[in-house]
Amino acid sequence: MDIKHIPKKPLPAIYSWLGDRIFLTVIIVLGLSIILMTAGLALVTIVDGWEAIKEFGFIGFITGKVWDPGVNRTFGALPFLFGTAVTSVGSLALAFLPAVAIAVFISEYAAPWLGKMIDNMVNLIAAVPSVVIGIWGIFVFAPWMRETVYLPIYNWAIENNPSLLPILGNPIGYGMVSATIILALMIIPFITALTKDAIDQVPVEQREAAYALGATHWEVIRMAVIPYARGGILAGSILAFGRAIGETMAVAMLIGNKNTLPFSIFGPAATMPSVIINEFREAVNSLHLSSLMAIGLVLFIISLLVNLLAAYITKKLAIGGGKTA
Amino acid sequence: MWEQVKARKSLRQRSINDKIMVALITLSTILVLTPLVIIIGYVVVNGIGALNYDFFTEELGSPTRAMRGQPTGLVHTILGTAVVDLLSLIIAAPIGIGAGIMLSEYPEHKLNPLLRVMNDTLNGMPAILKGLLAFTLIVRPMGTFSGLAGGVALAIVMIPIIARSTESALSNIPWSIREAGLAIGLPRWRVILSTVVPAAKSGMVTGFLIAFARAVGEAAPLLFTSFGNNYLPNHWTGFIFGPVDTLPQRLYSLAISPYKEWHSMGWGAGIVLLGFVIVLFSASRFLYRKRK
Amino acid sequence: MGKNKKKHNKDLVKTPDSWDSSIKMLTKDLSVKYGEVYGVKGVSLPIYNRKVTAFIGPSGCGKSTFLRALNRMHELSKNVTVSGEVLLDGDNIYAQGVNPVVIRRKIGMVFQKPTPFPTMSIFDNVVAGLKLVGIKDKKYLAEVCEKALTQAALFEEVKDRLSSLGGSLSGGQQQRLSIARALAIEPEVLLMDEPTSSLDPISSMKIEELIYQLKEHYAIVIVTHNMQQATRVSDNTAFFYLGELVEYDNTSNIFTNPSDQRTENYISGKFG
Numbered sequence: 001m002d003i004k005h006i007p008k009k010p011l012p013a014i015y016s017w018l019g020d021r022i023f024l025t026v027i028i029v030l031g032l033s034i035i036l037m038t039a040g041l042a043l044v045t046i047v048d049g050w051e052a053i054k055e056f057g058f059i060g061f062i063t064g065k066v067w068d069p070g071v072n073r074t075f076g077a078l079p080f081l082f083g084t085a086v087t088s089v090g091s092l093a094l095a096f097l098p099a100v101a102i103a104v105f106i107s108e109y110a111a112p113w114l115g116k117m118i119d120n121m122v123n124l125i126a127a128v129p130s131v132v133i134g135i136w137g138i139f140v141f142a143p144w145m146r147e148t149v150y151l152p153i154y155n156w157a158i159e160n161n162p163s164l165l166p167i168l169g170n171p172i173g174y175g176m177v178s179a180t181i182i183l184a185l186m187i188i189p190f191i192t193a194l195t196k197d198a199i200d201q202v203p204v205e206q207r208e209a210a211y212a213l214g215a216t217h218w219e220v221i222r223m224a225v226i227p228y229a230r231g232g233i234l235a236g237s238i239l240a241f242g243r244a245i246g247e248t249m250a251v252a253m254l255i256g257n258k259n260t261l262p263f264s265i266f267g268p269a270a271t272m273p274s275v276i277i278n279e280f281r282e283a284v285n286s287l288h289l290s291s292l293m294a295i296g297l298v299l300f301i302i303s304l305l306v307n308l309l310a311a312y313i314t315k316k317l318a319i320g321g322g323k324t325a
Numbered sequence: 326m327w328e329q330v331k332a333r334k335s336l337r338q339r340s341i342n343d344k345i346m347v348a349l350i351t352l353s354t355i356l357v358l359t360p361l362v363i364i365i366g367y368v369v370v371n372g373i374g375a376l377n378y379d380f381f382t383e384e385l386g387s388p389t390r391a392m393r394g395q396p397t398g399l400v401h402t403i404l405g406t407a408v409v410d411l412l413s414l415i416i417a418a419p420i421g422i423g424a425g426i427m428l429s430e431y432p433e434h435k436l437n438p439l440l441r442v443m444n445d446t447l448n449g450m451p452a453i454l455k456g457l458l459a460f461t462l463i464v465r466p467m468g469t470f471s472g473l474a475g476g477v478a479l480a481i482v483m484i485p486i487i488a489r490s491t492e493s494a495l496s497n498i499p500w501s502i503r504e505a506g507l508a509i510g511l512p513r514w515r516v517i518l519s520t521v522v523p524a525a526k527s528g529m530v531t532g533f534l535i536a537f538a539r540a541v542g543e544a545a546p547l548l549f550t551s552f553g554n555n556y557l558p559n560h561w562t563g564f565i566f567g568p569v570d571t572l573p574q575r576l577y578s579l580a581i582s583p584y585k586e587w588h589s590m591g592w593g594a595g596i597v598l599l600g601f602v603i604v605l606f607s608a609s610r611f612l613y614r615k616r617k
Numbered sequence: 618m619g620k621n622k623k624k625h626n627k628d629l630v631k632t633p634d635s636w637d638s639s640i641k642m643l644t645k646d647l648s649v650k651y652g653e654v655y656g657v658k659g660v661s662l663p664i665y666n667r668k669v670t671a672f673i674g675p676s677g678c679g680k681s682t683f684l685r686a687l688n689r690m691h692e693l694s695k696n697v698t699v700s701g702e703v704l705l706d707g708d709n710i711y712a713q714g715v716n717p718v719v720i721r722r723k724i725g726m727v728f729q730k731p732t733p734f735p736t737m738s739i740f741d742n743v744v745a746g747l748k749l750v751g752i753k754d755k756k757y758l759a760e761v762c763e764k765a766l767t768q769a770a771l772f773e774e775v776k777d778r779l780s781s782l783g784g785s786l787s788g789g790q791q792q793r794l795s796i797a798r799a800l801a802i803e804p805e806v807l808l809m810d811e812p813t814s815s816l817d818p819i820s821s822m823k824i825e826e827l828i829y830q831l832k833e834h835y836a837i838v839i840v841t842h843n844m845q846q847a848t849r850v851s852d853n854t855a856f857f858y859l860g861e862l863v864e865y866d867n868t869s870n871i872f873t874n875p876s877d878q879r880t881e882n883y884i885s886g887k888f889g
Contacts, residue, residue, distance in 0.1 A: 138581070
């Protein structure tokens with residue numbers, strides 16, 4: 001550092017002091033920018049969404065069932081809240097057991113080389129970009145689901161139970177079920193990673209104590225390992241849930257994008273991120289744009305709540321101040 | 326013995342249960358890993374077919390180009406991706422590292438609890454919201470979509486990850502290193518920059534690679550910041566100040582378009598993007614393994 | 618069980634030719650190898666029923682390794698090989714087709730660190746072993762729990778809070794809980810690996826009293842690095858050194874009149 005106004009005689013004290021002040025200031029500015037960014041996220045969605053919130057009222061907006069950019073210009077977010085809720089909860093429900101099973105397999109059953117390989121593969125699932133999964137979903141998975149799952153069920157219902165047809169909906173292949181299944185696959189790595197970490201931290205004495213009671217391998221896992229690791233399991237699940245809520249591209253490409261309730265099981269639907277993606281680029285009307293921003297605000301609030309819940313539960317369930325997750 | 330009279334699960338049954346669970350758990354693992362293999366398989370097989378000389382040298386143009394079999398490709402997309410990704414790195418690196426230094430090296434500072442909470446919150450936010458932020462901050466005032474806005478959006482995605490991993494890498498450096506620096510009279514900032522940071526280099530780079538691999542694959546924030554472009558910009562500044570095409574966003578557009586020819590180019594974009602991400606991912610795992 | 622009573626005629630300290638029912642367990646040339654290195658080499662000794670046998674020796678002498686071979690705990694580790702025989706009432710527990718799960722119910726173990734299952738209540742901890750075999754009868758479980766906790770001298774202290782978590786007890790109480798848990802499944806032998814090492818003197822004393830009472834019903838083996846504890850608590854003592862059994866005799870003989878110089882050196886504190 002070359003500070004010109006310091007006299008030629010070396011004054012290391014000022015050099016240190018000034019250097020420290022400048023450095024700290026720079027660091028503080030950089031840190032502040034993160035704080036501002038986060039605050040900005042909230043502010044932007046509030047400010048830009050204000051027009052819509054004022055128009056419909058916050059509660060009215062959230063409970064509004066009709067989203068009509070065209071004729072009536074009413075915007076209610078309920079369809080997307082519903083879609084997000086169903087896909088997120090559904091994907092977590094689907095993903096939970098397989099994800100924990102994989103973590104148990106890696107930690108308890110697999111040879112070290114196999115465990116490492118599977119661990120890498122699971123992490124690879126998380127690394128594959130959502131759009132790549134999306135394009136595979138559009139051209140491979142959705143048609144396959146249509147042929148192998150939806151159509152047979154649909155045809156069966158036509159023959160045997162036609163009253164089910166409206167609930168089943170149009171089996172085009174793009175819809176909530178397809179999106180939920182793919183979403184489940186995408187969130188598995190988050191549950192598995194934290195579960196595996198928690199399992200690895202179970203002390204060997206706990207396992208030995210269980211074996212010493214005459215337990216089989218699975219019984220040791222069930223009795224001593226998994227309960228001890230439950231903090232990590234729960235933290236991983238909540239983290240996965242948070243990701244499922246915000247997952248955008250693969251869901252948007254698979255969910256069919258229908259903006260009005262009711263959603264049927266096989267038929268098209270929508271989530272909060274998917275509607276933003278679908279309509280943002282074409283939205284010219286300012287109320288429309290503002291409504292989309294307001295959906296962003298709802299998304300922000302829900303993500304925030306889930307994150308806070310995760311932090312709280314992690315602290316509560318940690319065993320003896322252990323470093324679970 | 327009481328125990329024998331009342332025991333309901335014989336040893337044989339418990340052994341069978343044990344074996345059943347092994348089978349179930351193994352099956353689950355296979356069940357989950359199979360789609361991964363299938364997905365990568367499809368992307369590779371379909372994508373390779375789309376990669377030809379034109380792919381890397383021509384711009385996209387209108388749909389009729391592809392439909393008529395005229396030369397079309399994604400050179401503008403690849404270049405645009407490079408520009409936007411580079412911009413995001415340049416923006417994210419100082420902020421992320423700076424915040425990481427703050428959290429790790431100045432733990433007594435009053436700002437830290439707030440910074441940590443905010444950083445973790447930002448980390449947990451969906452990328453699409455970060456795109457909306459960049460839209461309002463950059464696109465609106467500029468009056469146009471731009472590569473710069475895309476870079477900012479991706480930077481916001483990367484920053485919390487970099488901050489976290491930097492903090493982690495720095496705090497893993499033992500105190501003795503700082504002590505040594507202070508003992509020879511170095512000011513605090515020199516201790517940090519000249520002794521601690523270099524020691525934590527590989528951990529920080531690993532964190533970078535992970536953050537970068539994440540950001541590179543994001544499409545949602547780019548859809549309303551860099552927006553996309555079917556053509557190369559006229560001047561190189563167009564990459565930064567005008568709408569620009571990027572692989573994730575273009576992949577999305579091609580996939581949902583009604584044109585079959587564009588679908589196959591979509592697979593091509595997919596394999597390029599996937600390849601890029603896998604290289605970054607492998608590099609980060611390799612570095613991570615080296616540290617251990 | 619009971620079909621293959623073997624005759625053993627190796628030269629052991631104090632071992633008659635036919636199976637003596639005063640002997641509960643007998644090892645024959647038992648060796649444990651970690652990879653290529655011997656942890657325990659060629660040890661043959663009897664464990665007497667309703668007596669306390671202590672294993673003493675400096676760190677790394679193999680006493681804990683030997684102990685763990687007695688209930689097949691080494692099978693949980695990789696790269697460990699056990700050779701030789703371990704007879705329980707005349708039958709080799711390492712014989713082909715013998716399930717270690719069965720063995721470990723007959724030969725219980727208490728470890729150095731108290732290990733209650735932290736997510737389970739005191740009650741559930743004690744009856745954990747019973748629930749494993751599917752016993753669900755609440756009255757029966759409650760009876761067994763009370764009996765085991767009483768045997769472990771813990772019942773009076775926790776009888777009013779059986780549903781509180783196992784981890785909420787003090788160190789000494791947790792160790793007695795671990796003992797109760799081991800006793801609840803009614804083993805025939807109780808192995809204890811330095812059970813008081815991590816406890817304060819008062820808790821240690823309580824557990825030593827406990828051991829004295831328990832030996833009326835069980836064969837007890839205790840590994841200890843505390844020689845005074847061995848003299849207080851045990852009837853027979855085995856001195857291990859560098860993986861070998863150096864000397865095995867009545868406790869009083871070992872400590873007042875050892876036959877081997879190495880034993881004498883260890884007892885008089887000449888090495889660690």
